[in-house]
Amino acid sequence: MKLTKEDIQFIDNYLDNSDVIYADIRMEMVDHVASDIESRMESGDMRGFYYVFKDYMVENKAQLLNDNKQFLKSADKKIGKTFLKELKNPITPLLFLALCIGFYVLYQNSSLETFRACLSIVPLIGLTGFILTYVVYQGVKDNKRFSVVERLAFPFLAFYQLPNLFLIRTRELNETSDLFWTIGGASLALTLMLVLVIISVKLFMSYESQFKNIT
Numbered sequence: 001m002k003l004t005k006e007d008i009q010f011i012d013n014y015l016d017n018s019d020v021i022y023a024d025i026r027m028e029m030v031d032h033v034a035s036d037i038e039s040r041m042e043s044g045d046m047r048g049f050y051y052v053f054k055d056y057m058v059e060n061k062a063q064l065l066n067d068n069k070q071f072l073k074s075a076d077k078k079i080g081k082t083f084l085k086e087l088k089n090p091i092t093p094l095l096f097l098a099l100c101i102g103f104y105v106l107y108q109n110s111s112l113e114t115f116r117a118c119l120s121i122v123p124l125i126g127l128t129g130f131i132l133t134y135v136v137y138q139g140v141k142d143n144k145r146f147s148v149v150e151r152l153a154f155p156f157l158a159f160y161q162l163p164n165l166f167l168i169r170t171r172e173l174n175e176t177s178d179l180f181w182t183i184g185g186a187s188l189a190l191t192l193m194l195v196l197v198i199i200s201v202k203l204f205m206s207y208e209s210q211f212k213n214i215t
Contacts, residue, residue, distance in 0.1 A: 099187035
């Protein structure tokens with residue numbers, strides 16, 4: 001016994017109204033719920049879909065909402081694994097080295113005020129990258145919400161604050177060690193944010209392919 005498209009859409013709407021807001025999580029839950037209801041109907045429950053569904057949700061809604069929380073934790077783990085994988089990419093340390101050289105050349109050929117001004121925009125570079133990728137992705141997907149996509153905001157926020165720790169050391173820069181810490185810190189922060197932009201694009205493309213049939 002197979003459910004109709006209208007039945008499937010009814011399940012999706014119900015979960016959406018029950019605060020399962022992310023389309024990827026909801027899609028997996030819809031498949032699970034639909035399969036269980038079909039099994040019940042095939043096992044001899046002769047009632048219509050609505051009545052079987054109603055009883056099923058009475059029994060299982062609490063567990064489904066708990067599963068929703070577990071899916072969000074899985075999304076964070078997926079981001080972490082993808083991020084670590086990208087850090088191991090040989091291009092990442094080369095990017096860090098290039099940024100260090102670039103900041104050092106900037107320090108040697110500009111005033112301290114100019115150097116500090118350039119460092120101060122480092123957080124905005126990563127933030128702008130995330131906003132642009134997120135806005136573009138949301139536009140492609142007609143504003144559908146995906147768990148991994150939105151959870152990316154948390155590491156971006158953390159790395160956004162990181163350069164401020166090193167900007168404090170640019171007040172004097174009397175010691176060579178202060179200069180190295182400042183340049184290294186700013187380069188590290190910018191590298192991490194650029195890596196996040198890269199994995200954002202990769203995850204967006206993965207979701208676009210995986211969930212392209214979501215209506």
